[in-house]
Amino acid sequence: MKILIIYYTMGGRTKKTAEAIGSTLIDHEVNYFAIELRGKRIEKIKQFDRFQNGDYSEIEKNLNSLDIKPFELIIIGMPTYGKFPPKTFDEIIRRMGNLNNKKVIVFTTARFSGGKARDYMESKVENSGGRVIKKMKFKRLFWIGTKRALKYGKVLNKAFDQRP
Template sequence: MKTLIAYFTMGGRTKKTAEAIASALTNYNVSYFPVQLTGKFIEKLKILDKFEKNDFSAIEPELNTLDVASYDLIIFGMPTYGSKPPKVFDEIVARMGNLSGKRAVVFTTARFTGGKARDYMKAKVEEAGVQVIDKTKFRRVFWLGVKNAIKFGKQINERQE
């Protein structure tokens, strides 16, 4: 099953989690659509702020390459910012166009919460016509290991034996 993991990361926790999930998806053919902010923290926050104002010019080249036509399953991974995923999530979903007939998995990473953001993501992709087959949150204040992510990946993998 062709699978796309679309994630956003500012600090690397969501990337690490996405890659840990992918490492368990041995029955799937996995590609990534990563949106990763790099550089100084303050610069990243400025870009995030632009996202909030619906200015995605900083990542326009990446967004333009987004083509999900050939994927059966899309895994969305986002950090939690103020109980929601960053606005880039909504933009990624909008740029994917009609997703009817596809399946999705949504996950969030968070320090304190993450549940609301995860449910927001689920509702949003369902609006685009997707069937959400699994969802979760990975929450740790400090060190976010990969154990739970690998376990979650195995759970998804078993659906496709």
């Protein structure tokens, strides 16, 4: 199966989680679409602000390259800011257009909560016509491990195993 893993990361935790899941999907073709904030902390915060205010000009090319058509399953991972994912999530959803009953898995990473942001993602995906087959949150105050992500990825790899 062709799987697209979409993630956004400022500090690397969501990237780490997304890549852990992706690394276990060994029987499938995994592609990534990443929005990674770069530079020093202050530069990342400024970039974050621009995105929150709807200015995506610096990643326009990247956003334009997003094509979900070839994929049967889309996994979307976002950090939690307040009770929401970053607004870039909404922008990605907007650009994907109608999801036509496509299978989607959403997850958040968080330090304390992450449940509301995850549920927000679920409802946005469903409002766009996607079918959320699983939603998760990966919550850790400090060091975020990959144990649960790897475990879930392995389950997923098997669940979608289409070999005879």
